[in-house]
Amino acid sequence: MNYLLTTLTKKQEVDSMIRDTIDKVLVLCFGRASDSIFLQLDEILYKSVREVSKFATVALVDIDSDDVQVYVKYFDITLIPSTVFFFNAHHMKMDCGSADHTKWVGTFLRKQDFLDVVEAIYRGAMKGKLIVTCPLPPDRIPKFHLLYEDV
Amino acid sequence: MATLADSFLADLEELSDNEADSLNEDNGDAEQMEEDVDGDLADIEALNYDDLDSVSKLQKTQRYNDIMQKVEDALEKGSDISNQSIVLEDDPEYQLIVDCNALSVDIENEIVIIHNFIRDKYRLKFPELESLVHHPIDYARVVKKIGNEMDLTLVDLEGLLPSAIIMVISVTASTTSGKPLPDEVLQKTIDACDRALTLDSAKKKVLDFVESRMGYIAPNVSAIVGTAVAAKLMGTAGGLSALARMPACNVQLLGAKRKTLAGFSTANSQIHVGYLEQTEIFQSTPPTLRKRACRLLAAKSTLAARIDSIKGDSTGKVGRSLRDEILKKIEKWQEPPPAKQPKPLPVPDSEPKKKRGGRRLRKTKERYALTDMRKLANRMAFGVPEESSLGDGLGEGYGMLGQAGSGKLRVSAGPSKLSAKVAKKFKEKQYGSSGATSGLTSSLAFTPVQGIELSNPQALANQLGSGTQSTYFSETGTFSKIKRT
Numbered sequence: 001m002n003y004l005l006t007t008l009t010k011k012q013e014v015d016s017m018i019r020d021t022i023d024k025v026l027v028l029c030f031g032r033a034s035d036s037i038f039l040q041l042d043e044i045l046y047k048s049v050r051e052v053s054k055f056a057t058v059a060l061v062d063i064d065s066d067d068v069q070v071y072v073k074y075f076d077i078t079l080i081p082s083t084v085f086f087f088n089a090h091h092m093k094m095d096c097g098s099a100d101h102t103k104w105v106g107t108f109l110r111k112q113d114f115l116d117v118v119e120a121i122y123r124g125a126m127k128g129k130l131i132v133t134c135p136l137p138p139d140r141i142p143k144f145h146l147l148y149e150d151v
Numbered sequence: 152m153a154t155l156a157d158s159f160l161a162d163l164e165e166l167s168d169n170e171a172d173s174l175n176e177d178n179g180d181a182e183q184m185e186e187d188v189d190g191d192l193a194d195i196e197a198l199n200y201d202d203l204d205s206v207s208k209l210q211k212t213q214r215y216n217d218i219m220q221k222v223e224d225a226l227e228k229g230s231d232i233s234n235q236s237i238v239l240e241d242d243p244e245y246q247l248i249v250d251c252n253a254l255s256v257d258i259e260n261e262i263v264i265i266h267n268f269i270r271d272k273y274r275l276k277f278p279e280l281e282s283l284v285h286h287p288i289d290y291a292r293v294v295k296k297i298g299n300e301m302d303l304t305l306v307d308l309e310g311l312l313p314s315a316i317i318m319v320i321s322v323t324a325s326t327t328s329g330k331p332l333p334d335e336v337l338q339k340t341i342d343a344c345d346r347a348l349t350l351d352s353a354k355k356k357v358l359d360f361v362e363s364r365m366g367y368i369a370p371n372v373s374a375i376v377g378t379a380v381a382a383k384l385m386g387t388a389g390g391l392s393a394l395a396r397m398p399a400c401n402v403q404l405l406g407a408k409r410k411t412l413a414g415f416s417t418a419n420s421q422i423h424v425g426y427l428e429q430t431e432i433f434q435s436t437p438p439t440l441r442k443r444a445c446r447l448l449a450a451k452s453t454l455a456a457r458i459d460s461i462k463g464d465s466t467g468k469v470g471r472s473l474r475d476e477i478l479k480k481i482e483k484w485q486e487p488p489p490a491k492q493p494k495p496l497p498v499p500d501s502e503p504k505k506k507r508g509g510r511r512l513r514k515t516k517e518r519y520a521l522t523d524m525r526k527l528a529n530r531m532a533f534g535v536p537e538e539s540s541l542g543d544g545l546g547e548g549y550g551m552l553g554q555a556g557s558g559k560l561r562v563s564a565g566p567s568k569l570s571a572k573v574a575k576k577f578k579e580k581q582y583g584s585s586g587a588t589s590g591l592t593s594s595l596a597f598t599p600v601q602g603i604e605l606s607n608p609q610a611l612a613n614q615l616g617s618g619t620q621s622t623y624f625s626e627t628g629t630f631s632k633i634k635r636t
Contacts, residue, residue: 055498119499126500 006059011067025056025121031081032063038081041107048111056118079105087125096134096141106142203343209261218254222360251357255386258354262287265347272340276329288351291344299331358382371455374470376430383426395460403449440484527551
């Protein structure tokens, strides 16, 4: 009985997760449990984990843990929650109309949106692409302003 | 049965005997049951149908009396532990039990005969009673109670029958077409009822005796269904080996009562269940699973009977394990099904699309197929610049379409199947054109080559197919030039 999504706190766990997910999209959501938007995202993810299980794995990463700061810095995660997609240890980028293609910021408005995004990533990855376009219309994509610090 | 009806008419008029050929069938059965052989037809015809003794002889036979005596003795003695060391066939008690089984079958047949007798006699008084009360013993009891009474409100039938049937009987009696019986006939009928009841009690005694010994005779069957039911099954089957030989579906139906419907009632009459209905296991299963449970019980008890008939297991261990198995199976049936989990989505693009084929698809594809005109336009002749729609190489090229020397003056568009649909939709636009061809067409064409080109009627005949067929790869073509070197 799986009552929780897999939560990763150590770098080694994240590493093994990325390496060991073969031929499936790996969805890593970075966030902290106190954030309301992260909880909304978590709700949607929990509902879709089983449906998507044949071609995707979902895992949560706690930003506040020290081990994982390497990844936080590497992916430049400042807004919570942020979701990064991997396929066979390649980082998959997605063009959602925003400036940042490397990750998905924020929650999904509906479960179906999440499923659509994961499917698009999967199809693109199977074709060998490393960047895909987002299948969602722009009104369904949550907007965030990217603030540049010290630039 | 026509002869029987005639005989009753005769009875009504004179109340005399004879017409004994009607009771040939009854007597024939009775003859088989009895020990004394009475095959003489003359004797049968001479028999008095009025006399009960002529119809049922079992109670008078020596065999019957011997066995009943032994049974009573044995019942008084109580159950004694029989020695298992003696081969069971030699055990006198075992022989007695075998005899009891046969006797119980005989008694049952005898009861049926007597029931027929009573029924025939009582028809004059209350003909509808036989269709209301089917069971022979119940019928005998009711007849005895009612006697010659015409008013049924004075008769108390409580306890003999279910109240619904008592009510129906009272109602029918008030409108019956029967007449009171003469005394002697009545006396004979009452005698017959008494005899039926004594036979019934004798059968009960025999069954009790068998039941008490059941633990030793058939321990495995008794372990599964209980001693009482096992005794009844054995009694009805006619012995342990007979029970063992029966297929399980028959064992299931041993003792099944026929439906007795009072009016339109269909309640409480279980179909296809016999003595097994009385077993503890059956009673404790929920009603929805009863049919399955009955089949299971019948199957396992048949197995146990087969083991018992060859004395394969005298301790009853197999019976107990079979019983446990049955209980476990029934438990399993009652388990709720496992909770349904939502099905995960299939992997995208993993299932190839199902391509359809067939005439219909071909026809729809034809509408979008490449036409000959387009084929010609796609090709070009070598070294010859093609014409174009806007002239000078601008616009769409015409390729081989309309080229001089192609043998065709005009390539007609042909009936475009696509346009047929479009034409159907916009019918108004067709109203404008008046005929198939306009008045300005002629068989002359002006080609870029100087002069006028006329179509060669022979060329059409020579050509195979349209100008799209390549002559280079043509199967019927010949060498164009052969040089002698």
